[in-house]
Amino acid sequence: MELYLPIAEMPVNIFVILGMGGTVGFLSGIFGVGGGFLLTPLLIFYGISPAVAVASVTAQITASSTTGALAYLRTGNLDLKLGTVLFSAGITGSTIGVFVFKQLRALGQLDLIISISYVTFLGAVGTLMVMESVRAIVKARKGIVTMRKPGQHNWIHGLPFKMRFKKSKIYVSVLPVIVIGASIGFLGTVLGIGGGFMLVPALIYLLRVPTAVVIGTSLYQILVTMAVATILHATTNHSVDIVLALILMIGGTIGAQFGAQIGQKMKGEQLRALLGILVLMVGLRFAVDLILEPTDHYSTEVMEVYK
Amino acid sequence: MTPARLVSLLSSLLLSLGLFIPAAHSERIVADLSDRVIKISSNFTGSEIVVFGTIERDQSTVSRGDPYDLVVIVRGWDQTLVSRRKDRTFGIWINKERKLYNNAPNFYALSSTRKLSDIAHPTLLTKLQIGTQYLLLPPDFNPQDRFATYDPFRVAALRKMREKGLYTDDQSSITFLSKILFRSTIPIPADVEVGGYDVTVHLFRGGALLHTETQTLHVAKTGFEQHAFTLARDHAFFYGLACVLIALFTGWMTGVVFRKN
Structure with missing residues (x-):
């Protein structure tokens, strides 16, 4: 069934979009991430312009993270204070992101930056996750149990402006929190991703936030940052397609429910290994496009007239 | 020289003149569209418009041997098109050089009765921008100019626009229902932009432009x-x-x- 999208100005097959949303939602439910890093490239591949794809996925992530964040809030695994500091910085990052996005679009280098960023971040995060989880799996096989040692500190814990986050059981400088929040907000806006797959490892490995609290807090931060990014995209680029976003939301949220049931049956390190491989594969896909000679060297685009 | 021969010489002279000077409304087109407005709603998957009309002749117009040629063009408004080329830099392929074309219509669909090269001379086709191969040219372009350089950016831009279905040349969709009555169906793709489009009918005979008629088509959500x-x-x-x-x-x-x- 074809449905005309008012902002993208093209008809799409509603079932294809529902299927994309559902599949990505299913995967994101398993792994507890937003899935924007999969959904945005899929939509671009389907023929939707990168600008509309990025902006509409932002709205979809807002919806999916709402469901998740509410669930974690009920079980008490959400650090509101840490989340609030993160998203305050995230909003600043988003604002810069939307501005940079507009400039890159005008320069004609948006595709390049999106591709390079995907390769860099997905490659780095994917590799780290696979390495860490393989190590954890090997340890688990050997029967070694590692406990969180209270005195275990890294260089980040030496920074000034310390703040206590009770729920996360950490006492840490506010500076790295701000940097992490702002970076995720910036990248999320430019790349149309929630950034959960980057935020979760950052909180675990850099700030030593307990895993139980991490996902809820990350979802909360993503929810607010993406809500702001949606409004920014709407006002700056006029590129949020509400019809497209709504189809994605419906597909994504339903898919996520089924994914979550499977995710709960799997072990944490197995999940991280699989997610790491998935992230790496998407990164490789972009790398191949950058390195292989394109079949067509030319591309044509209508020059945007900015008012 | 007999008077009869003189008359035939004069008339053939007039005839040959008529090939190059658009005859003052001795023949004209009366055309209309099946729809003046194309409405885009949620189930819009493209549409088509029918251009139909008739060729009117004065009683005094001498019937000539050459057949009538018609060209129907649906044309949008001009935009600036950027054509970019990817080049390898530090091992990766990135957009480097670019060229701008500020007279690129956002939509251009043409249908004609014959091959354009059989209808009129390239100079006239260039001037009137009839045919997608005559688009995106600089305003002072002369097709006779042997030194006009080949522009790969322009060729690529035209190819891309044709691939997207935004520029089309079709030589089969005009049908003559009688000697003077014609109709042409032009498909409007689903990703057409909202705005006003010019639907122009050109009448040619023997390489000369006889008459042009333009109607406006609105596309609205x-x-x-x-x-x-x-x-x-x-x-x-x-x-x-x-x-x-x-x-x-x-x-x-x-x-x-x-x-x-």
Whole structure:
């Protein structure tokens, strides 16, 4: 069934979009991430312009993270204070992101930056996750149990402006929190991703936030940052397609429910290994496009007239 | 020289003149469109318009041997098109050189009775921008110029626009129902932009342009599509806010629905 999208100005097959949303939602439910890093490239591949794809996925992530964040809030695994500091910085990052996005679009280098960023971040995060989880799996096989040692500190814990986050059981400088929040907000806006797959490892490995609290807090931060990014995209680029976003939301949220049931049956390190491989594969896909000679060297685009 | 021969010589002279000077309305087209407005609603998957009309002749017009040629063009408005080329830099392929074309129509669909090269001389076709191969040329372009350089950026831009279905040349869609009555069906693709389009009918005979007739076709969104588009453009903040509220509601709803199960 074809449905005309008012902002993208093209008809799409509603079932294809529902299927994309559902599949990505299913995967994101398993792994507890937003899935924007999969959904945005899929939509671009389907023929939707990168600008509309990025902006509409932002709205979809807002919806999916709402469901998740509410669930974690009920079980008490959400650090509101840490989340609030993160998203305050995230909003600043988003604002810069939307501005940079507009400039890159005008320069004609948006595709390049999106591709390079995907390769860099997905490659780095994917590799780290696979390495860490393989190590954890090997340890688990050997029967070694590692406990969180209270005195275990890294260089980040030496920074000034310390703040206590009770729920996360950490006492840490506010500076790295701000940097992490702002970076995720910036990248999320430019790349149309929630950034959960980057935020979760950052909180675990850099700030030593307990895993139980991490996902809820990350979802909360993503929810607010993406809500702001949606409004920014709407006002700056006029590129949020509400019809497209709504189809994605419906597909994504339903898919996520089924994914979550499977995710709960799997072990944490197995999940991280699989997610790491998935992230790496998407990164490789972009790398191949950058390195292989394109079949067509030319591309044509209508020059945007900015008012 | 007999008077009869003189008359035939004069008439043939007049005839040959008539090939190059557009005859003052001795023949004209009366044409209309099946629809003046194409409305885009949620189930829009493209449309088509029928251009139909007749060729009117004065009683005094001498019937000539050459057949009538018709060219129907649906043309949008001019935009600036950027054509970019990827080059390898530090091992990766990135957009380097670019060229701009500021006289690129956003949409151009042509149908003609014959091959364009058989209808008129390239100079005239260039001047009137008839045929996609005569688009995106500089205004002072002369097709006779042997030194005009080949522009790969322009060729690529034209190819891309043809691939997208935004530039088309079709030589089969004009049908003559009688000697003077014609109709032509032009498909309008689904991703057509909203705005006013010029539908032009050119009448040629023996390489000369006899008459041109232009009508306006409007493409407009209607109903919800119209409201959403206007809201997104004119009240961007409230539109964005509405999107966020819908997202929050959908997210909350899903949680509620699936918790009960």
